[in-house]
Amino acid sequence: MLARVCETVCKERGVPVASRAGERTAAHVLRLFMNGLSGENELLDAERNWARRSDLAFEKAAVSYDDTREAA
Secondary structure, three states: OHHHHHHHHHHHHOOOOOOHHHHHHHHHHHHHHHOOOOOHHHHHHHHHHHHHHHHHHHHHOOOOOOOOOOOO
16 A cells, blocks of 8 residues: 555655655655555555655755856
8 A cells, every 4th residue: 555655645646666766655654554544545545645746845945056066
């Protein structure tokens, strides 16, 4: 069931399961399960919400290029 949840979320996000992002998804799904979320739909909803918040936080992150240098 946990593998199905990971595969579903990765497919929805266009992320290969065998990638670093896929590994993070799997680790988070396992953490949710160990914290008491045991239903497949419950895990899917929680993972989707977590992924959405992560995306929003990334989009709102301030970016500064002041310390960057030209490539050689």
